[in-house]
Amino acid sequence: MIQLVERAHAFATRTAIKSEGQDYSYAQLLAASESVARKLLNGEPDLNGARIAFLVPAGFAYAAIQWGIWRAGGVAVPLCEKHPLPSIEYVLTDTQASTVVFSADYAALLNPLFSNPAFVFLPAEELGQEKGPLPEVDPTRNALILYTSGTTGAPKGVVTTHANIEAQITALTTSWEWHPDDHALNVLPLHHVHGIINVLSCALWSGACCEFLPKFREAGVFELFRRGEVNVFMAVPTIYFKLIAYYHTLSAKEQEAISTALVKFRLMVSGSAALPVSVLEQWKAISGHTLLERYGMTEMGMAISNPYHGTRRPGHIGQPLPGVEVRLADENDQPLTATGQPGEIQIKGANVFKEYWGKPEETSKTFTPDGWFRTGDVAVLNEDSYQILGRNSIDIIKSGGYKISAIEIEEVLRNHPGVKDCAVVGIPDDEWGEVIGASIVPAAADLDLPALKAWMNEQLPGYKTPRKYLLQEDLPRNVMGKVTKQAIKDLFVNSSGHL
Structure with a gap:
């Protein structure tokens, strides 16, 4: 039994989702998702774990298809x-x-794949009424595969079960005191745990309303805030940075109206990347709220959070959520006991993912022999609150809420005939957390950099393409021949010669 779906029956007449200018009730969500399920079954008794991919805009259709x-x-x-x-x-x-x-x-985007016999393409608009029973779904079944990039460079599919998802949801709904009268605005990507679990699923578990905008615009977000319905908002630091910048372009009267609306909010959260203290302080001056910072990953949902009630310390992520065990460990996976001693964050709990799809060796390597998930993030425990120091690997770049593999980008760059060698690093940036910088060793002196940038935009999502480039005769290396990425980072930070 899928508890998230079953609970919706108790909220049948309440508004579940607002999108496309319409209000949709929980009863409508249940009916639509049932119709989707029957269409997908096509007369079969059970999909039995078949992977169903979907590409639809954020809104009611997304939720109905996911539930279906x-x-x-x-x-x-x-x-x-x-x-x-x-x-x-x-x-x-x-x-x-x-x-x-x-x-x-998205028909035009997917059109080149329509002729591939490996996939069946089903227009969302054709998901009409079908008849037939639905299967009983055990909580231990696989439910979701979300993709993240690891240090190996290739994106990995993170498999979570229905039980994992329920644990992730209940930890947050309990700690952040979600209730049916909450109204959340969701501006986060719905291929990411932040938008799927922290906002959409927590709202629907609680009988609350989740609202979507057709497109993120600072003016549109503030306009919605001023209406007085939204009282829960979660975003990445980059979004808060953009809202703050836009706020400062407004008249004093407009600023006052926005601040008056924001101070009435129940909860404001920042996550997916480190929140600069300057952004936290500016948002507090605007809204009257100290943003609640929390810590999580695709592999485990949220694990650590600042308190809903109580002091939130800038630069800290707080304490373990209910049902989550946290320890700091040394390089030999031995737990650290001294306060203030840096160690890797390791996690245990029902929230932790099942496996990386089709990658048993990768799955095994990310767990200790006694079952702790190795996050790769280094932190210290200051009194009763954890503080993130950084990652074990310099090959993970945090930009705009995304964790991006430098190695994946390097592999793409090396496929370009004009690139002899390269190294990709994260460059500190107030707005994005980090931006991507690529140090290039050209194969010839006449490398067409604009053409290379255009080519990269065709190969990777925009958030994975380098913002800055540095041309070098060779990459700096240590005595073992390994590229010293910190030296490249320093060149970007201290030099104005990048492009």
């Missing part, structure tokens, strides 16, 4: 609307998705 996949016994694989075709094809091939549900908005 689950209710039919399938595994939901949400695709990112901003990804180029090669990234989408990679996910479809890796998961061996049997069906791809898509809306007309």
